[in-house]
Amino acid sequence: MTSSNSTLLMSRVTFGRALRRLRSQVNHFKIAEVASVLGCDVSLISRIETGKRVCSQEHFAKLMDLYEVPAPQRDELAELHAATREQRPPWWSPYSEVISAQYERFLGFEAAASIVHEYQVGILPGLLQTEAYAQAVTGVGFTSLGPDQIDALVEVRGLRQRHCLLETESPLECHYVVTQAALDFQVGGKRTHQEQLEYLLNISTHDSVDLRVVPYGKGEEAAQIAAFRILQFSDEDVPDVAFGESVAGSLTMDDPRDLRRLHRLFRSLTDAALSPDESRDIITHTKNKEV
Template sequence: MSETSTHTSSTLPRRQLGRYLRDWRTRAGLTIAEAAKLMEWGATTLQRLEKGQADRIRTIDIEALCRIYGIPDDIAEGLKGLAQQTAVKSWWHAYGDLIPEDFDVFVGLEASARRLTAYQCELVPGLVQTVDYARALNTLGYPANSAAELERRVQLRLQRQVLITRRHQPANLEVVLCESVLRRVVGSAKVMAAQLRHLADLSTLDNVELRVLPFSSGVPLGLSSGPYILLEFGADAKGQPVEPPVVYVEGFTGDLYLERETDVRRYRQAHEQLLRSALDISASRHLLRQVAKEFMV
């Protein structure tokens, strides 16, 4: 099937909108049939909206659903912003543009992933951060926040980690970390030592593969790809992807979501090259524990 004919009506913003609406409908204790009746719709109409397959989405309808489900105003604003996004394969989400800055689009996407493939050259990824590492980053990143708000941010980040640590069907995580991530001090030497030991311990899990790209490997790609996360969402009974894979590229003023097959393929190829240049899992674990000891000297 050609790239242009696949998932043409199922863009990422609309899928995220549908995912949030489905979750809030469930919280409200309503079936699709009951909610659709309140909207004076057929059940199929609401079902298509929840699957991100609605051809036409009206803001007034999203507002009505938000009222029915009891969705808080701040989240409702984010959902209305998602509803207004253009149907595109590559989506640049600028912070505060239509969608409020505090509305986290990525978290809902991440929670639905079955496999995450990541590369980081600056920071430890959020899914594998310790509480002290996360707190140190948030303190620097949100200096105007109160202590209570900072703690809320930290706890939200920790809650996301259940995705890979839960007993039932944990997501698979494959990460390549530049050696610079291990040696860049966040918080303090004590915080870094604990963080690196945590990474080493996590790498013993069956669903976690963590490799370090050492300084000695140079620049395997010949250019900088920047950090990225490739998210995949599993397959249905017929072996077809439940949703198309997405490459997430985090930016300072906004985030980029790439769905085009050519873009996803290029990131896959880049990751394969990074894996070939990285240490194997055992050697990476050894280096993590070695650098952790160095921080405590």
């Protein structure tokens, strides 16, 4: 039930989803009823089902009995339950002092995802950024941090690129839509801007990267939409999850209704965008007009 790219977080999410299905769809229990049998708070059951809390061995045994899980399925769930308790430090663990809880949660999902759909309005997707570009946007976005902390976050972004796209046998399938404004904004000065556009031309030919640009002529279809990304997983037991961006920070969305709306929105943005070849042409034009 687990795959080679599963993380501790994803094991917990998968396990929690299986428990929720057993409770609500198979046995038709309410959370309060389960909590009463286990002698715990409703919030504990909810957090276990959403992957935010580890299920103890005692609670696992009681849940299997309560849900009358047959032996073969119980063995599978026991294997997955064991995976939720393994202490396998992820690659980003050395940066725990500068990574927020929300960012760590995102990294866990991204590490286990197989596909990403991302839309950006004013900046370029993190997995496509050069180090200098990342340094510039991180320095502005985290003004309360010191230089060493900003450098650490830039290193994390570079490691994300290596683990998810550049140095892996199973790269993340990346579908990106960005506005033409994101190409025009001069981030980090002229030289950094030029290097970033050149890098975009190169990385956009990667087999796992589909990059499309919404031109200014289609601005009404893109300008009023905030940045977001949707992560999808090869494991059918793991639902899609989305992250929206705003001045208040990142918002995690896993409600099926929100996800359906975001998928429709991304399809509309893709339809408004230029083709990958036309998008590379506009990147080249943007780069050459500054020379």
